[in-house]
Amino acid sequence: MSRKEKIIDYFNSLDRSLFMDINKDLAVVDTALPIGYGQTISQPSLVLEMTVLLNPEEDSKILEIGTGSGYQTALLSTFSGTVFTVERIHELYDKTKIRLENMGFDNVYFKLDDGTMGWEQFAPFDRIMVTAAARFIPPSLLEQLAPRGIMVIPVGGSNYQELLVIKKDSEGKVSTECKGYVKFVPLIGRYE
Numbered sequence: 001m002s003r004k005e006k007i008i009d010y011f012n013s014l015d016r017s018l019f020m021d022i023n024k025d026l027a028v029v030d031t032a033l034p035i036g037y038g039q040t041i042s043q044p045s046l047v048l049e050m051t052v053l054l055n056p057e058e059d060s061k062i063l064e065i066g067t068g069s070g071y072q073t074a075l076l077s078t079f080s081g082t083v084f085t086v087e088r089i090h091e092l093y094d095k096t097k098i099r100l101e102n103m104g105f106d107n108v109y110f111k112l113d114d115g116t117m118g119w120e121q122f123a124p125f126d127r128i129m130v131t132a133a134a135r136f137i138p139p140s141l142l143e144q145l146a147p148r149g150i151m152v153i154p155v156g157g158s159n160y161q162e163l164l165v166i167k168k169d170s171e172g173k174v175s176t177e178c179k180g181y182v183k184f185v186p187l188i189g190r191y192e
């Protein structure tokens with residue numbers, strides 16, 4: 001099985017309702033759903049697509065911005081070395097940390113903070129996944145992306161965003177590709 005097939009296989013086996021407290025009966029529907037606090041769990045097909053675009057490797061160190069329900073985190077945790085995930089809403093941070101720990105995901109570090117500033121202490125990261133809509137690429141995140149690193153981030157206005165794949169080569173040169181259009185809840189933070 002290729003790595004992509006393994007990701008798809010695991011994704012198909014992962015019950016989305018385990019990451020939800022409300023609307024559990026709708027978990028099988030391929031749509032974003034409310035998880036409280038004005039936030040949403042992304043639609044499954046998009047979580048899979050973004051994971052494949054991020055192309056995590058077995059030993060990748062990943063920074064995730066927007067822990068939310070932990071659904072995306074679970075996929076990243078399974079297909080990487082370590083995940084550093086940041087969430088700004090303390091109720092979601094608390095709930096999801098306990099949830100993922102209870103489910104046995106033991107390579108995930110959680111932080112309650114504004115993720116637009118990244119996680120300096122553990123930088124650089126091989127992969128950066130942003131699951132909230134940025135108005136522009138946060139400079140700190142670009143700085144904290146390692147050479148040969150990949151970042152997946154939705155960038156645009158509040159109605160819709162371009163799904164960008166940003167690659168940094170071994171010399172630090174950055175290239176950007178738009179992979180389609182998506183709609184996420186806003187990334188709220190400092191972006192300096």
Ligand code: SAH
Nearest residue numbers: 041042066068069087088115131187188189
């Ligand atoms: N991947 C999550 C998506 C949750 S929605 C899931 O599938 O459940 C986006 C999340 O990003 C929300 O939980 C929101 O609170 C969080 N968020 C928004 N701005 C943020 C910021 N600056 N830093 C960290 N988290 C942020």
